[in-house]
Amino acid sequence: MVDPETFVPEAIEEIEEAVDGHAVIALSGGVDSSTAATLAYEALGDRLTPVYVDTGLMRKGETEEVRETFGYVEGLRIVDARDRFLDALAGVTDPEEKRHVVGERFIREFETVANEVDADYLVQGTIYPDRIESEGTIKSHHNVGGLPDVVDFEGIVEPMRDLYKDEVREVARHLGLDEVVSERMPFPGPGLAVRIVGEVTDGKLRVAREANHVVEEELADHDPWQALAAVLGKATGVKGDNRVHGWVVAVRSVESRDGMTARAQDVDWETLQRIQSRITGENPNVARVLYDVTHKPPATIEYE
Numbered sequence: 001m002v003d004p005e006t007f008v009p010e011a012i013e014e015i016e017e018a019v020d021g022h023a024v025i026a027l028s029g030g031v032d033s034s035t036a037a038t039l040a041y042e043a044l045g046d047r048l049t050p051v052y053v054d055t056g057l058m059r060k061g062e063t064e065e066v067r068e069t070f071g072y073v074e075g076l077r078i079v080d081a082r083d084r085f086l087d088a089l090a091g092v093t094d095p096e097e098k099r100h101v102v103g104e105r106f107i108r109e110f111e112t113v114a115n116e117v118d119a120d121y122l123v124q125g126t127i128y129p130d131r132i133e134s135e136g137t138i139k140s141h142h143n144v145g146g147l148p149d150v151v152d153f154e155g156i157v158e159p160m161r162d163l164y165k166d167e168v169r170e171v172a173r174h175l176g177l178d179e180v181v182s183e184r185m186p187f188p189g190p191g192l193a194v195r196i197v198g199e200v201t202d203g204k205l206r207v208a209r210e211a212n213h214v215v216e217e218e219l220a221d222h223d224p225w226q227a228l229a230a231v232l233g234k235a236t237g238v239k240g241d242n243r244v245h246g247w248v249v250a251v252r253s254v255e256s257r258d259g260m261t262a263r264a265q266d267v268d269w270e271t272l273q274r275i276q277s278r279i280t281g282e283n284p285n286v287a288r289v290l291y292d293v294t295h296k297p298p299a300t301i302e303y304e
């Protein structure tokens with residue numbers, strides 16, 4: 001286990017030594033990028049520009065939370081790219097292609113800001129499992145590998161490259177980050193795009209965003225490693241006196257140490273029913289809610 005007392009000053013020193021000029025970091029609202037950004041800010045101050053791209057694929061309230069957490073950083077840039085992501089994703093149904101479209105769009109948005117602020121260096125919150133999964137053939141993680149090829153950086157600094165998620169949380173607590181951030185469940189770079197099976201549309205996104213919010217809230221006291229909702233497709237249901245063709249939402253909650261393997265969590269019936277009733281109640285176009293009992297392997301945690 002990492003010792004934050006020694007890790008933090010070493011990481012700050014590493015960033016100070018590596019960056020000779022201006023650096024950018026992509027924020028996502030998650031614990032990894034927030035921790036890396038805090039370390040980088042300690043090291044660089046106003047030579048750091050944190051960039052948050054609002055892809056529209058993020059969790060409910062994420063943009064506001066980033067603004068709250070990093071509002072103190074003068075150079076913070078928030079880019080509203082929601083329409084551009086939705087346009088880029090129109091008609092894309094293949095899971096890997098979806099990831100690439102999101103990754104590519106993200107790079108373009110990021111590149112624009114990096115050029116504007118004349119950044120020569122990139123700080124990334126990459127952690128150990130990201131590197132392992134991207135090296136293998138499991139899935140292409142968009143927060144690894146893409147950026148450096150496109151934006152011509154002089155150097156890339158990844159101060160947390162050898163840490164596991166629980167170690168990052170230790171460091172985040174040590175740095176005094178808000179609990180909302182330090183204890184936050186992992187959330188994938190491509191966001192809700194990988195929690196929607198098939199094409200990403202505005203309508204499906206709205207269902208996915210609300211359903212994920214309900215699941216996070218209702219399962220918080222079950223302390224899952226990760227809990228999520230995915231929009232699968234359509235099925236028949238009945239609302240009032242009418243048969244409806246509504247969305248099928250899958251709920252998934254897993255226990256894990258690092259996301260490489262995971263066990264579906266044993267969630268009690270009452271909680272599951274409460275989730276079901278909130279999701280169908282708050283979204284009139286959801287016809288069914290399912291609970292996913294599959295471990296990883298054979299399933300992955302995300303749906304695409």
Ligand code: XMP
Binds near residue numbers: 099302303
């Ligand atoms: P899977 O679905 O592969 O997920 O079992 C394992 C862990 O990785 C997260 N994940 C991602 N994180 N970019 C990310 O930053 C991605 O493209 C990505 N895909 C999956 C997932 O949420 C889980 O925590």
